[in-house]
């Protein structure tokens with residue numbers, strides 16, 4: 001190894017250690033839960049898969065999120081509806097948190113909850129999730145263009161910034177990220193939302209739905225979480241009606 005390479009390895013190692021010290025490293029059991037619940041978010045999107053071309057009747061982008069309580073039980077879901085609502089603010093996370101906090105039995109904040117989302121959150125959603133005190137965010141696909149917003153808030157010591165994690169061993173994450181990289185070859189401004197209309201992206205989401213429905217937990221304590229997640233996905237509608245989200249408010 002030459003000296004430049006050695007120096008690069010030391011820098012990389014110290015950066016990794018710094019990142020590890022800052023974040024709470026998940027246990028093997030938590031990593032399995034994060035995989036199950038990431039598959040759940042992908043399956044929620046797949047139930048209303050948007051095909052190209054986007055028309056006036058399309059809902060929005062193939063992006064969505066679920067909200068999960070401290071027992072790893074999904075309590076709410078939402079998908080991007082920027083097209084149907086003719087409102088560019090209607091990202092999955094915005095709709096998830098706004099509609100959840102509007103539920104009659106829910107308080108002012110989403111403290112203690114984790115958001116599982118299919119794409120790394122943008123600046124708008126990161127800000128909203130910070131100000132509503134979401135505790136943790138797990139995203140599947142990294143967004144090289146609109147991502148990194150949470151790291152930017154951390155850098156300026158913004159208050160109440162959530163812990164963030166991405167399940168690096170999840171097959172669907174690898175497929176989506178490699179797929180977008182291939183898709184971007186030779187394009188000046190590759191659009192991640194256009195990539196999410198491709199057959200390759202669709203296959204990753206459909207794999208997730210299948211993997212969740214066949215999931216056998218390695219850790220026995222996660223078996224009930226799998227069953228809850230499967231039941232939750234089955235209650236999420238395919239094509240959405242108008243103003244349906246309040247119908248899914250928690251009842252307790």
Ligand SMILES: [Zn+2]
Pocket residue numbers: 091092093121122123124125126
């Ligand atoms: Zn967003």
